[in-house]
Each structure stands twice: as C-alpha cells, then as structure tokens.
Amino acid sequence: MKRFISLAFMVLFSLSLAACGRTDDTIDETPIDTSTPEQTPLTTPDVTETPDSTLTPDPTITPDPTPDPTLTPDLGEAVLVYQTGFEDATSKGAYATGTITADGKDWELSEALRGNLDNDKTVGEWAIRGRAEGHAKILQAFDNLAKIEFMYAHYGSLTAGELSVEISADGGTSWVAVWTMPAGTYASLQHVDITLDYDAIAGINLGDSIMVRWVFGGPSGNDSRMNLDEVKIHVYGE
Numbered sequence: 001m002k003r004f005i006s007l008a009f010m011v012l013f014s015l016s017l018a019a020c021g022r023t024d025d026t027i028d029e030t031p032i033d034t035s036t037p038e039q040t041p042l043t044t045p046d047v048t049e050t051p052d053s054t055l056t057p058d059p060t061i062t063p064d065p066t067p068d069p070t071l072t073p074d075l076g077e078a079v080l081v082y083q084t085g086f087e088d089a090t091s092k093g094a095y096a097t098g099t100i101t102a103d104g105k106d107w108e109l110s111e112a113l114r115g116n117l118d119n120d121k122t123v124g125e126w127a128i129r130g131r132a133e134g135h136a137k138i139l140q141a142f143d144n145l146a147k148i149e150f151m152y153a154h155y156g157s158l159t160a161g162e163l164s165v166e167i168s169a170d171g172g173t174s175w176v177a178v179w180t181m182p183a184g185t186y187a188s189l190q191h192v193d194i195t196l197d198y199d200a201i202a203g204i205n206l207g208d209s210i211m212v213r214w215v216f217g218g219p220s221g222n223d224s225r226m227n228l229d230e231v232k233i234h235v236y237g238e
C-alpha cells in the first residue's frame with residue numbers, strides 16, 4: 001500500500017511537472033515589444049530612381065538603317081513625254097525606207113508608210129501601215145523609259161501580219177524584244193501598255209538612253225500588212 005501511494009504520488013508529481021512545463025512554455029514566451037519597432041521605417045525617398053522608362057526610346061521601333069533591297073528605288077511617277085497619232089505628221093506614201101516627222105519627232109519607216117485608206121485601221125484619219133520585214137523606229141532615244149503604249153490591228157481583212165516591239169540601248173546596233181503580238185486575228189485596233197521590267201531585260205538598264213521600234217513580221221509582201229497608231233512614251237522622273 002505504501003508503495004502504491006508512493007507510485008501514485010510520483011505519477012501525480014510527473015503530471016504536475018508536465019502541466020507546469022506547458023505553463024512555463026507559455027509564460028516563457030517573450031512578449032512582443034511594440035514600443036520599439038525592429039525595423040526603422042524608410043523615411044528618405046530614393047532619389048536615385050531611374051526616370052520614367054516611357055521616356056527611354058523603344059529599341060524595337062528604331063528605324064533599320066539598312067534599306068530593304070526588295071524595294072524599288074523611288075523613280076517618281078511615269079510621265080507622258082511623247083505621243084502621236086500620226087495626224088500631225090509629214091507624208092510618206094511608199095514602202096521604201098524613209099523618214100517622217102510626227103508631232104515633233106523623226107521616225108524611220110522601212111517597208112512602212114503613213115496611210116489613210118478605208119482598210120487602214122486608224123484613230124482619226126491616219127496610221128502607220130507596215131509589212132514584213134519592215135519597221136517603224138523613233139529616231140530619238142529616251143532616258144528613264146518607263147512605258148510604251150500603242151494600238152495595232154491587221155490591215156483590212158488580212159490575218160497573217162505579226163508585230164513586236166524592240167528597244168536598243170546602243171543607238172540601234174542591237175535590239176531586244178519587250179513585247180510580241182499574241183497569235184490571233186485583230187480586225188480592230190488593240191491597245192497595248194508595256195511597263196518595262198529592267199530586271200528581265202538583259203543588257204539594258206533604266207538609266208540608259210533607249211530607242212524604240214516596232215517590227216513588222218509574217219510572210220513577205222502585202223499579206224502581212226498591219227496598222228500602228230496612238231503611240232505614247234512615258235518616262236520616270238520628269
């Protein structure tokens with residue numbers, strides 16, 4: 001019995017110690033000292049702050065100093081610098097090679113003449129009538145040639161004539177075709193507007209002085225007769 005009492009006493013003592021321990025833990029906690037803040041408030045503004053970043057140029061919109069090679073140089077608008085319908089022109093009534101003056105520029109006509117018969121297809125009264133193997137050539141060169149416009153048709157009810165347009169940058173020694181008539185029969189005047197693509201024309205550049213001629217083809221003789229009218233020449237940068 002005495003031993004039991006002693007054991008019980010020890011258990012109670014231990015429980016008491018445990019309880020006191022928990023109590024001590026609570027008590028031992030150091031109260032937060034609210035009178036002395038651990039951190040000193042920041043009272044001085046940071047004057048070294050970087051200025052508003054929106055004032056800094058955006059590097060993504062910096063212009064590229066390298067020009068885009070795919071862009072065509074600014075050539076200006078193509079301007080009409082010469083036109084003729086062969087109404088205001090000197091006469092030429094035979095096919096033998098010779099010259100006329102039409103609206104102030106000289107032309108060489110070979111196997112070609114200035115015609116106004118019923119079978120000539122014209123705007124106004126007159127047109128050039130040519131046949132194989134002839135040509136109608138403007139004897140003055142053009143700088144910065146941009147566009148060549150004209151109208152053409154087969155003469156009367158003929159169908160065999162052919163036509164092409166050629167240019168020369170060496171005064172007429174060598175020629176390069178820039179347009180060839182599509183196969184077909186052209187009973188009425190057809191309008192053609194050629195914008196020259198110098199990237200596709202070997203050996204000739206925009207800055208060259210360029211001559212223009214129309215070449216008549218097909219079978220030799222009268223079966224190949226065709227008409228040419230309403231010629232217009234446009235150049236860049238005038």
Ligand SMILES: [Ca+2]
Nearest residue numbers: 085123124126
């Ligand atoms: Ca005419």
